[in-house]
Amino acid sequence: MDTLFLILVPIALLAVLGALGLGLYSMARGGAGSPERSNKLMQLRVVLQAVAIAVVLAAVWIKSR
Template sequence: MSLSNVLVTLAIAVVAIVLLLGLVNMMRGGSPQRSQQLMRARVMLQFVAIVVIMLVIWAKTSHS
């Protein structure tokens, strides 16, 4: 598995984990403030994941 594949997988996994933490918090009736923090973190991490994916695509297409 190449480094680019690991980075993309890691970025997606981190987003999924934060999403699941937010869902669990809401289902348990947890703090709305915590849900909001998790939602903000998820949005930021999604942005980072998209940037990582785009950089990997760019790197793979520019070196072929």
């Protein structure tokens, strides 16, 4: 089970970092349709952050048992 979390935690964190990077890039680039795209990417980032927190909390909870 520890191996699973050793894989899931970095994947979740990299997904958050990727969504954040793409959202910031989309905002900086600008152009037509950019506000909608960057807004969706930032919403995705919030969801991915919640998933990452849940994975970390599950890892800590499993480890403490």
